[in-house]
Amino acid sequence: MKNTNSQKIRLGLFVIIGTLLFMTGVYFIGQRKEMFKKTFTVSTYFHNINGLQKGNNVRYAGIDIGTVSSIAMVNDSTIKIDMSIDEKITRHIKKNAIASIGSDGLVGNMIINIIPGKGASEGISNGDIIKSYSKIGTDDILNTLNTSSENAAILTSDLLKITNSITEGKGTIGVLLNDTIMAKDLKQSITNLKVATQSASYTINELNTIIASVKTNDNTVLGMLLNDTISGNKLKHIVINLETSSTEIETLLKNVNRVVDDFKLSEGGYNYIVKDTSLVNSLKSSLENINEGTDKFNQNMEALKHNFLTRGYFKKLERQKEKDEKKEN
Template identity: 75%
Template sequence: MKTTNSQKVRLGLFVIIGTILFIAAVYLIGQRQDMFKKTFTINAFFQNVNGLQKGNNVRYSGIDIGTVKEISMINDSTIKIDMTIDEKIVSHIKKDAIATIGSDGLVGNMIVNIVPGKGEAAVITNGDTIASYNKIGADDILSTLSVSSENAAILTADLLKITNAMTEGKGTLGILLNDTIMAQELKESITNLKTASRGASHAIDELNVIITNLKTNDDTVLGMLINDSISGMKLKNIVLNLEASSTEIEQVLGSINAVVDDFSSSQGAYNYIVKDTSLVNSLKSTLKNVNEGTEKFNQNMEALKHNILTRGYFKKLERQEKKEGK
């Protein structure tokens, strides 16, 4: 059977169209697998690839720059991903870039996203390994939510137990909530505390008024002693005179004692006078009275030093005498 010209034309058109379609398919597949581009390989290590497959896209700052070349299991916790990257992107990717695994949209295929680093490192080279970051997957989120739900259920049950116990009047809070008598007593205690606080504040105010009056009022004895320097000086002179008188009395008593000793040891009329019992008794009585008077005077001086009105003055006088002694 001879072929006609029309059949030859049809056959030629079929071959031409088939060849064009074959070349287009090879080109598209080659573009997909980067067969017609100059590429280089980098890799990263992950603990979980989250469904990533060989041939999935690799993106850098949202731009497709390559594909996943190989996924290999290193050990039970480490997975190595080899990526084929377009050589034109080499100058833009630094060694401090970070690789993460994400999804292309909400329900799309898994892809590898390369996030730029700080830009201070050198440019990557063929075969380099970049750092990786494992994002929390949906399974981890669901597991966390499950644990949180269980904890919330346990917490709710415990709160229900506490609420029931409080409603039944158990524990301190339950007693306070249900015992009206204790609540009334607590209310009265708080009222009493408020009253005592107000009384204390009033007493402090009155004390401040008294202290202010003492500082500014010279009509009272204590105010005069505190504020009037002239009266203080007079009181100081009186105390000094009393001390001088006390010293002189002691000297007189010493002289009298010396004379008495001379009388006791002398001969003649003096001895006779001394040995006269009536005269001796009279002299002894006189000396006893003088000694008792001196002792009482000293006691009065000591009491005056400890009196609240003059104690400050004596302390001030003592400090002044210490300064003068130094």
């Protein structure tokens, strides 16, 4: 009996252990399909993995080539992703390949897509790190839509305020829409502008007519100048004469300059008057004597005005001068 119970216990433990081992094997096979394949590791870095988990698939050109083996936080803004990739795919993936995070369908699990890079490059090897490209996530799109909705609501509110102000007659546009007097004035201004435009058009037509008549009519001065070849030749002859006269005047001026230079270089009376310093000193002395004599004469006249013998005469002259000024006024 004892042997039977012991055998039952051993059998139960064997069944339990075997079941656990079977479940563990199924789990690992389900999570890591490449469990019995030769693999190599490739890494990349992301700032946001958008819900990617360990064991999610890795695809290259739409083909499952491996799984995500580990996810590690490097710092507060960088996450390292290690991928276990089938060794047979090594010759197809280059070092310039780019990794991006996508979804398996609309609501499926997150996956890593490896996109071939542009240009020639070496094949990838075990432990290499490839570049990554982060797409705009759903949260970012929702945040952008939320911000756009808020801005649209603010814009709608502002437009409603502007419309109400215009309807109430506030502002320039409101006055234009609601003020009938200004509307009449504006209408009158447009009418005046139309009349002015018509007048300008009429004036332009008249000018065109005048220009046409000038071109064809030889009786007017302008017509004669434009069309009469004889008058044109006369005018040309006058211009030639003016040019000849200017040349002769230039020659005359040269001769005058030559005469002036001869005066300056000669030793005659002109040279004596201009360059003789003794004559200049004599003239200067004479002028000083004249100024001194004039000053003394003024002093003598002032003394005579105050002399008792001649003072009455000068007062009489002053009274006569005042009477003449009163008469003139």
